[in-house]
Amino acid sequence: MLFYIVTIIVCMLAIIAGNVFSVPFEWNNLLWVSVNVVIGTIGVITADGIGATVIRRLLPKKWFMPTNKFWDVPKWEHNFYKAIKIKAWKDHVPELGGFTSFSKSELKSTSDKAYLEQFLVEINYGYVIHWQNAICGFVIMFIPYWFNLTGVLFPCPLSIWIPIFAVNFILSLLPAFILRYTGYTLSRLYKKQAKKAQEASE
Secondary structure, rough: HHHHHHHHHHHHHHHHHHHHHHOOOOOOHHHHHHOOOOOOOHHHHHHEEEEEEEHHHHHHHHHHOOOOOHHHHHHHHHHHHHHOHHHHHHHHHOOHHHHHOOOEEEEEEEOOOHHHHHHHHHHHHHHHHHHHHHHHHHHHOEEEEEEOOOEEEEEEHHHHHHHHHHHHHHHHHHHHHHHHHHHHHHHHHHHHHHHHHHHHHH
């Protein structure tokens, strides 16, 4: 979590600096840009939260079951995650499963079929949520902004909302990658336990 917080703060400062020092420096411009970067950041985080809530609460669980081959992680995709050295940085990316009362920060069982199934369901939900967050971050361009503190509302400038969108896009994709990387192994464990359960019932 600390890594993400620091990253967001550093990126906010970089966006402010880029906007302020690309024109002759003015204190009013610094204040205006800073306020709008903060509003944009809060806006995109809020949009992410709303999108996640809608997906998690309204879409049926049956769509995300690991028995659906749609969620299978192909070998080439798993190789891609290994190529980008995901094991070296994945522990720096926050796991927000606590908000759904199911934490994915550690694997508590490798043999409990029901637990593995729920873990994979949460992974699939999370994967869709993070992609939705990454793509739909552009909604902040529609937030009305105070222009030069005059009281006149204008759309957010491209030089502010595009960098915020880009940062949100990247920070949303990283956990999506981690979920798929984890799902590759868990899916095989789940199928193994499902096969055992089927054989035991025959």
